[in-house]
Amino acid sequence: MRIDILCLFPEMFASPLNQSIIKRAQEQGLVNIVIHDIRDYTHDKHHTVDDYPYGGGPGMVLKPEPIFEAAEAIKQQLGVSEMPIILLTPQGRLFSQSVAQELALHSHLMLICGHYEGLDERVCEHLATDEISIGDYVLSGGELAALVVVDAIVRLIPGVLGSQDSAGSDSHSNGLLEYPQYTRPQVYQGWSVPSVLLSGNHGEIAQWRRRQAILRTAKRRPDLLEKGNLCDEERKWMLENLLDPK
Ligand SMILES: C[S@@+](CC[C@H](N)C(=O)[O-])C[C@H]1O[C@@H](n2cnc3c(N)ncnc32)[C@H](O)[C@@H]1O
Missing domain, CATH: 1.10.1270.20 (tRNA(m1g37)methyltransferase, domain 2)
Structure with missing residues (x-):
């Protein structure tokens, strides 16, 4: 399985993905987790990823262009025109063991982590194929939510746990x-x-x-x-x- 994660703070993944079961699963080639910095898909010298919300109000909103470009580049690299693209958002369907079981069946997944006030709605409407919330509370960013989702999925991939019974x-x-x-x-x-x-x-x-x-x-x-x-x-x-x- 390959999981691509788009985010603003890639360093947040370094330690959790390099310990214990997830680390071993990657070393065994059972999962390939690739972290992408959304800033790498900007074109201005300040690497701008956010802007003020139309209509006013507090906070900043993630711009659509770098996220669409990052997703397109990943799809091209994988040679696919469609793939499950999951937006982490407190407005999504609630994550559960059965959702983890459903997602673990895919060979490719892309996760998008929001930040600040969230993302431009056009990402939800025209790019994401699914929206997932890890609970009825609000985090500062989608990185921790993505880690929760990835951990729950990876341990369900056949061969990752020592004994299949332990997941059952x-x-x-x-x-x-x-x-x-x-x-x-x-x-x-x-x-x-x-x-x-x-x-x-x-x-x-x-x-x-x-x-x-x-x-x-x-x-x-x-x-x-x-x-x-x-x-x-x-x-x-x-x-x-x-x-x-x-
Ligand atoms: C501060 S939140 C934005 C919340 C947004 N203004 C709202 O009210 O729906 C910033 C980002 O954190 C992530 N996030 C926050 N809470 C989450 C949750 N419960 N589940 C999944 N992602 C979450 C999302 O990626 C979100 O775009």
């Missing part, structure tokens, strides 16, 4: 939050690991994990339960244990 059981992957995890020591400050996890009985462990995932989703995010495909027996067990949480 993650919270939000099957609709539920993930079950509680424990590691050594078996007893810490008098708190023991649940005995079923030490039993070696894989069937009982799987059932305990499924039930714990259901219970914590019911307690913390009941709005998600519908996506968990609970059977009648699981629903009955959940109701009993929500009322009597021993």
Whole structure:
């Protein structure tokens, strides 16, 4: 997969893209992430990327020309006439694990990061094919939002995670939050690991994990339960244990 990111502050990507899973995925050739500075596509000596908003008001707006030129240059380099071009904006559709799964299927993605008051609306109307928000709050720029989107997508690319199972059981992957995890020591400050996890009985462990995932989703995010495909027996067990949480 190749991901091209257009932004005003390329340095913001240096550290996050050079650590841990994303770094390894790039070294293994599973993803190629290319950062482009929008200023490189300006033609005046001050490399102007923004201007005052028509109609007045506070702040500056990113000009359309450098962004359209950058996108065109990338498409030419890739030899494609169309590709998914995602604008990071607090006005976009809300990012989620299912949107990450959808985006991870593409071979090429372009992400555009806004700044200041945002971008000239013609970028949204005539260049972007999708608009994504990472949450109902406003960041100073799209760089952090792009990093969130890239991280969530890259870990879904086959081969990136050591075991494919680890993405499959993650919270939000099957609709539920993930079950509680424990590691050594078996007893810490008098708190023991649940005995079923030490039993070696894989069937009982799987059932305990499924039930714990259901219970914590019911307690913390009941709005998600519908996506968990609970059977009648699981629903009955959940109701009993929500009322009597021993
Ligand atoms: C200060 S914001 C502009 C907000 C814009 N004036 C508005 O009210 O919709 C600057 C840039 O940060 C990015 N941004 C801010 N919040 C975001 C969010 N929740 N999700 C994705 N991108 C965001 C966008 O790229 C945006 O163009």
